[in-house]
Amino acid sequence: MDVLLEPLQYGxxxxxxxxxxxxGLICAVVGSYLMVQRLALLGDAISHSVLPGLAxxxxxxxxxxxxxxxxxxxxxMAIAWIRTRSPxxxxxxxxxxxxxxxxxxxxxITLIQRDNKIDLNHFLFGNILGVSVAExxxxxxxxxxxxxxxxxLYKELLFYTFDPVGAQAAGLPTNLLNFGLMVLIALTIVxxxxxxxxxxxxxxxxxxxxxxxxxxxxxxxxxxxxxxxGIIASTSGMYLSYFYNLPSGPAIVLVVSxxxxxxxxxxxxxxVLTNPQPSLQEPKVWRELKGLLGRH
Amino acid sequence: MDLPINAFTSxxxxxxxxxxxxxxxxxxxxxxxxxxxxQALRDITLTLEPGRLVGVIGPNGAxxxxxxxxxxxxVPVTHGSVNYHGKPLASQLDKIAYVPQRxxxxxxxxxxxxxxxxxxxxxxxxWFRSFSASSRRTAEAALERVGMSAYRDRPxxxxxxxxxxxxxxxxxxxxxxxxxxxxxxxxxxxQRTEAVMFEVFRELADAExxxxxxxxxxxxxxxxxxxxxxxxxxxxxxxTRRQVLTRDHLYAAYGGKVAFFSGEAA
Numbered sequence: 001m002d003v004l005l006e007p008l009q010y011g012x013x014x015x016x017x018x019x020x021x022x023x024g025l026i027c028a029v030v031g032s033y034l035m036v037q038r039l040a041l042l043g044d045a046i047s048h049s050v051l052p053g054l055a056x057x058x059x060x061x062x063x064x065x066x067x068x069x070x071x072x073x074x075x076x077m078a079i080a081w082i083r084t085r086s087p088x089x090x091x092x093x094x095x096x097x098x099x100x101x102x103x104x105x106x107x108x109i110t111l112i113q114r115d116n117k118i119d120l121n122h123f124l125f126g127n128i129l130g131v132s133v134a135e136x137x138x139x140x141x142x143x144x145x146x147x148x149x150x151x152x153l154y155k156e157l158l159f160y161t162f163d164p165v166g167a168q169a170a171g172l173p174t175n176l177l178n179f180g181l182m183v184l185i186a187l188t189i190v191x192x193x194x195x196x197x198x199x200x201x202x203x204x205x206x207x208x209x210x211x212x213x214x215x216x217x218x219x220x221x222x223x224x225x226x227x228x229x230g231i232i233a234s235t236s237g238m239y240l241s242y243f244y245n246l247p248s249g250p251a252i253v254l255v256v257s258x259x260x261x262x263x264x265x266x267x268x269x270x271x272v273l274t275n276p277q278p279s280l281q282e283p284k285v286w287r288e289l290k291g292l293l294g295r296h
Numbered sequence: 297m298d299l300p301i302n303a304f305t306s307x308x309x310x311x312x313x314x315x316x317x318x319x320x321x322x323x324x325x326x327x328x329x330x331x332x333x334x335q336a337l338r339d340i341t342l343t344l345e346p347g348r349l350v351g352v353i354g355p356n357g358a359x360x361x362x363x364x365x366x367x368x369x370x371v372p373v374t375h376g377s378v379n380y381h382g383k384p385l386a387s388q389l390d391k392i393a394y395v396p397q398r399x400x401x402x403x404x405x406x407x408x409x410x411x412x413x414x415x416x417x418x419x420x421x422x423w424f425r426s427f428s429a430s431s432r433r434t435a436e437a438a439l440e441r442v443g444m445s446a447y448r449d450r451p452x453x454x455x456x457x458x459x460x461x462x463x464x465x466x467x468x469x470x471x472x473x474x475x476x477x478x479x480x481x482x483x484x485x486x487q488r489t490e491a492v493m494f495e496v497f498r499e500l501a502d503a504e505x506x507x508x509x510x511x512x513x514x515x516x517x518x519x520x521x522x523x524x525x526x527x528x529x530x531x532x533x534x535x536t537r538r539q540v541l542t543r544d545h546l547y548a549a550y551g552g553k554v555a556f557f558s559g560e561a562a
Contacts, residue, residue: 155427156418162401162407163415166396166467170389172418216406
């Protein structure tokens with residue numbers, strides 16, 4: 001225990017811990033909506049699209065969180081615009097928009113990097129040990145806002161994400177709900193940029209909810225258990241980053257992916273190895289391997 | 297094809313004040329829907345009166361589901377209007393319970409039967425509020441009515457097709473609407489569910505509600521409906537079953553594909 005508590009005497013570790021807990025929490029809550037709507041790719045699209053906004057904000061001396069947030073929301077609008085105004089399908093629209101934005105972001109940051117002390121890698125892969133006091137406050141404010149909105153709109157968002165047509169027919173303002181959801185996702189990604197980085201934030205959005213989904217049956221349970229899983233992953237990743245000098249994003253993602261793997265294999269209801277499938281005598285591991293090979 | 301609508305005749309039959317019934321009628325005028333280059337519905341004019349169990353029939357791609365969705369404003373209407381109480385129906389969605397095709401939603405969604413039925417009370421509960429005790433009682437009664445009380449806490453992914461459809465029916469009942477619209481509710485369900493559904497439809501019609509059911513199948517079940525709307529992009533016929541199910545109308549709608557008609561027992 002001392003091994004874990006001892007680093008916390010440093011101010012930067014305390015700040016990292018707060019950010020890790022908050023980011024693990026809100027990513028799982030908001031990401032659950034992406035998972036149930038099969039919109040995982042949208043999370044990826046928004047996260048890659050925040051980079052140019054961040055770079056432009058840095059260039060003109062504005063708050064980089066605000067710049068990143070605006071770029072994230074604009075990217076979702078660009079995707080929707082391409083989808084409705086052309087025969088291009090949504091997944092292709094996402095792919096086009098996010099790779100274009102990502103390319104622009106990398107170009108801009110590379111240009112800034114030459115004469116400023118800004119490290120592209122920190123935005124791409126996260127640097128949770130380097131968060132400032134101001135960033136802790138920003139993350140805390142965003143987290144509070146996100147959680148309050150999810151709490152207030154919980155039943156409407158449940159209806160909308162389960163049955164969008166039914167929700168529209170019941171008179172709910174589904175366009176507004178959808179836009180609100182996009183704003184929540186963009187805010188969450190902006191808050192997580194510093195700890196996991198834009199490339200891997202998708203894992204923290206999707207994997208905790210997906211893990212919880214294998215274990216519980218209702219959306220709010222998925223969110224709560226997902227939040228616990230997300231917090232465990234983000235704090236473990238933070239310690240791994242501290243002890244082994246790893247970039248925090250990959251460390252967090254490896255932990256959360258490991259937890260998902262355990263749930264996938266051993267979940268009481270959906271586990272590959274625990275789910276009873278009678279009439280088969282051979283060991284289950286062997287059966288799964290054969291199934292994988294047999295698909296070719 | 298300007299067929300007389302049965303608004304007057306049936307009202308005389310059961311001797312209800314005609315103006316009052318007409319006031320609660322749904323008036324569809326010259327309704328047209330176009331998707332890009334495809335005309336899905338053309339110039340539909342109809343009057344629907346309350347208290348009748350109405351089936352919407354026609355071949356695949358005839359625009360049956362589109363008719364419901366256009367009435368509720370769920371698809372862009374390119375022509376015409378749909379009025380109820382003299383105002384656009386699409387602006388009175390609180391009076392409507394719409395049940396989409398079962399295949400339109402993801403039944404692996406992490407929700408229980410109770411979660412889905414309570415969705416019917418969200419609009420009534422209002423923003424930022426939790427459900428009232430009376431909302432919960434309404435939902436419990438609806439679940440009881442469709443015989444699904446025992447499944448209240450069951451994840452929806454574990455239900456059979458018929459049970460899923462009954463959950464949707466219960467959700468519609470909890471909305472306590474004036475107009476009930478069902479899109480293909482009989483696909484992939486069991487006999488018992490079909491029986492429960494027609495019982496509930498009849499109760500709603502007896503309570504002077506509007507009940508519209510899209511049904512692609514011309515099987516025996518069609519004898520349950522009072523009135524029919526026969527579509528094939530245009531309105532082929534509407535009125536009582538007997539008025540609609542004629543050889544000429546069916547030929548106009550289906551071409552030569554339905555050669556017989558034996559199920560008619562009107």
